[in-house]
Amino acid sequence: MHSEIVIVGGGAGGLELACKLGRKLGPQRVLLVDSRLYHIWKPSLHEVAAGTLDVHQEGLSYQMLAHDNGFTYVYGPMTALDAGACQLSVGAIRDGVGDDAEVLLPERRIGFERLVLAVGSVSNYFGVPGAAEHTISLNATEDAERFRLTLLKLLARAELSKDSRPDAGIGIVIIGGGATGVELAAELREASGVYATYGFRRLQALRDVRITLLEGAPRILAPLPEKVAAAALALLHERAIMVAADTRVAAIDAAGVTVADGGVYPADIVVWAAGIKAPDWLATLGLPTARGGQIEVEATLAVRGFPHIFALGDCAACLGVDGKPVPPRAQAAHQQADYLLRALLQLGRGKAAPDQPYRYRDYGSLVSFGQGSSVGSLMGSLKGLSWFVDGLAARLMYVSLHLLHHRAVLGGRRTVLLALARFLIKRSTPLVKLH
Structure with a gap:
């Protein structure tokens, strides 16, 4: 198998790049x-975990997207790279585990002229004892679904225990006060009230679903303006969510979380949202990597020393024009995909790659607080100028970001129809997924 352009990773940036290239070049040239098997916009995983978004309705099939956008889709994990021979390996797909597992798809080798790595990130546990074994991270759809099913089981158990233990409830500890942790805490509080109306009527959400957010920095949402963080903190307190800033985690076990001062936070579920890193297997590819494991790239997003290989998104160690690392945000991946779209099309025409380096533009940040509100800041065209936004207006802006991603991979008309269909479905189905 061979393709002119091979993209590994169907996240926000990689999928948008594949769709836009496919529509221009076709399936023989883009893979x-x-x-x-299906794509979920990663910033919405906290909604999947809370049950307010159904992954089976939200998920977009890669096979469908490939057919509709004119690229070829290959199912399987990348396992090896021969950069000199311009060839990569895709692992076999098996039904089951062990020696008796049936091989559904064999190992495959794919040749390429240009390769784009867009494989995202995984959790960074920073060596905290028990973190990997006793926490759930929202890196992928299966993580969010595992959290949701665990939450349902614990809610059912607490409901049944009310006769013998009137104080029965569940404890949820979220480690990390960045956007993911804050959004999950707010979404869970909203969802817990909805669950109470769907069969868990003996549970009082504010009292029996105890949510704690731990943050090692002096305040939550440390990268965002202090006004945004203060507004977010106030909204969390309004929702009876306990926030402990400047609190460093020392260890995690099945009973809960132990912090540096010796305090213990009991927990039935612990979510790790305290940091990310590049997947470890990237270090085995023979490409230059930074201290955090990301692939080192030039200002043109080409891998250092490998002008025919590129990287974008969370897995790329990319410096902005100010010399600071480009933050691991969806807007950065979107911008990098558009930059590489122009560069790869130009290379495909036999012309030299653009000399102009990639330039990250920060348009601000929005943090969701459930289905009705958000807070954030919008960046102006003048350096240092920003506007604070909150409430319904901010929520509509937050939703529009998801719709813009859908427009990039589905087109404008289908995005409008999909948004309308989901609005109608929500009016005829439970507000949370109950199975």
Whole structure:
């Protein structure tokens, strides 16, 4: 198998790049490799975990997207790279585990002229004892679904225990006060009230679903303006969510979280949202990597020393024009995909790659607080100028970001129809997924 352009990773940036290239070049020249069968916009995983978004309705099939956008899709994980021979390996897909597992798809080798790595990130546990074994991270759809099913089981158990233990409830500890942790805490509080109306009527959400957010920095949402963080903190307190800033985690076990001062936070579920890193297997590819494991790239997003290989998104160690690392945000991946779209089309025409380096533009940040509100800041065209936004207006802006991503991979008309269909479905189905 051979393709002119091979993209590994169907996240926000990789999928948008594959769709836009495919519509211009066709399936014979553009190929996408991903280890999953369907795509979920990663910033919405906290909604999947809370049950307010159904992954089976939200998920977009890569096979469908490939057909509709004119690229070839290969299912499986990338396992090896021969950069000199311009060839990569995709692992076999098996039904089951062990020696008796049936091989559904064999190992495959794919040749390429240009390769784009867009494989995202995984959790960084920073060596905290028990973190990997006793926490759930929202890196992928299966993580969010595992959290949701665990939450349902614990809610059912607490409901049944009310006769013998009137104080029965569940404890949820979220480690990390960045956007993911804050959004999950707010979404869970909203969802817990909805669950109470769907069969868990003996549970009082504010009292029996105890949510704690731990943050090692002096305040939550440390990268965002202090006004945004203060507004977010106030909204969390209004929702009876306990926030402990300047609190460093020392260890995690099945009973809960122990912090540096010796205090213990009991927990039935612990979520790790305290940091990310590049997947470890990137270090085995023979490409230059930074201290955090990301692939080192030039200002043109080409891998250092490998002008025919590129990287974008969370897995790329990319410096902005100010010399600071480009933050691991969806807007950065979107911008990098558009930059590489122009560069790869130009290379495909036999012309030199653009000399102009990639330039990250920060348009601000929005943090969701459930289905009705958000807070954030919008960046102006003048350096240092920003506007604070909150409430319904901020929520509508937050939703529009998801719709813009859908427009990039589905087109404008289908995005409008999909948004309308989901609005109608929500009026005829439970507000949370109950199975």
